[in-house]
Amino acid sequence: MDNTDAIPSMPEGYLKELKRAEARKTDISKQIQEWFPSEAKILFEAGCGHGHWLTSYAMEHPEQICLGIDLIAGRVDKANKKKDKRDLQDLHFLKAELGEFLEILPKEVTFEAVVFLFPDPWPKARHHKKRMIQDALLEQLAIRMESGGKFYFRTDDQSYFDWTVEHLNESKFWKINSDAGWLHEETTYFQNLMEGYYSVIAEVV
Numbered sequence: 001m002d003n004t005d006a007i008p009s010m011p012e013g014y015l016k017e018l019k020r021a022e023a024r025k026t027d028i029s030k031q032i033q034e035w036f037p038s039e040a041k042i043l044f045e046a047g048c049g050h051g052h053w054l055t056s057y058a059m060e061h062p063e064q065i066c067l068g069i070d071l072i073a074g075r076v077d078k079a080n081k082k083k084d085k086r087d088l089q090d091l092h093f094l095k096a097e098l099g100e101f102l103e104i105l106p107k108e109v110t111f112e113a114v115v116f117l118f119p120d121p122w123p124k125a126r127h128h129k130k131r132m133i134q135d136a137l138l139e140q141l142a143i144r145m146e147s148g149g150k151f152y153f154r155t156d157d158q159s160y161f162d163w164t165v166e167h168l169n170e171s172k173f174w175k176i177n178s179d180a181g182w183l184h185e186e187t188t189y190f191q192n193l194m195e196g197y198y199s200v201i202a203e204v205v
């Protein structure tokens with residue numbers, strides 16, 4: 001029995017979506033088990049798009065397990081083609097939504113570092129809750145990392161940059177490290193479209 005069987009009076013559409021979500025989560029869990037040892041420490045990129053940055057990073061760091069996730073299947077397919085072309089065994093791209101992914105990622109899997117490059121800015125105030133960077137997310141990431149583990153964030157959107165700096169400053173889990181260098185430079189698909197950008201690096205307290 002999955003948890004949708006327990007609530008018989010739910011509208012049919014909602015019930016179907018819950019069942020789809022359960023199926024997605026099962027697929028993601030199976031995939032993770034196939035790819036990683038149970039206590040893997042991974043370099044994690046959320047919203048990896050076409051995989052330019054992570055593929056380039058993985059080529060320089062073949063010893064590191066790298067995982068990029070993105071909501072859009074076509075982008076993940078392109079990222080996987082880059083990985084296959086270069087035969088990078090420890091680089092993985094997965095179609096997944098960040099919240100759903102973190103919910104089912106086994107707690108033994110930890111992050112070496114986390115990277116957000118040009119995440120959707122959701123500029124209207126009423127949409128700010130859709131931004132990936134939220135207090136709960138900062139906590140979820142930090143608890144999978146060791147003290148000193150780093151968070152790399154880059155955006156072309158000043159308002160999203162300010163938002164992220166503010167949330168990091170208010171978080172008891174993170175402190176901004178203004179002296180740290182950028183992990184790896186490689187122009188992403190979206191970076192290429194932008195005139196400029198802002199970057200912030202923080203580390204787990």
Ligand SMILES: C[S@@+](CC[C@H](N)C(=O)[O-])C[C@H]1O[C@@H](n2cnc3c(N)ncnc32)[C@H](O)[C@@H]1O
Nearest residue numbers: 047048049070071097098117118120188189190
């Ligand atoms: C503006 S694009 C940037 C892509 C890439 N990082 C780059 O710089 O080219 C933002 C990406 O984040 C993905 N995304 C947005 N919300 C997401 C979520 N909740 N979980 C996973 N991916 C998400 C989108 O599908 C999109 O590909």
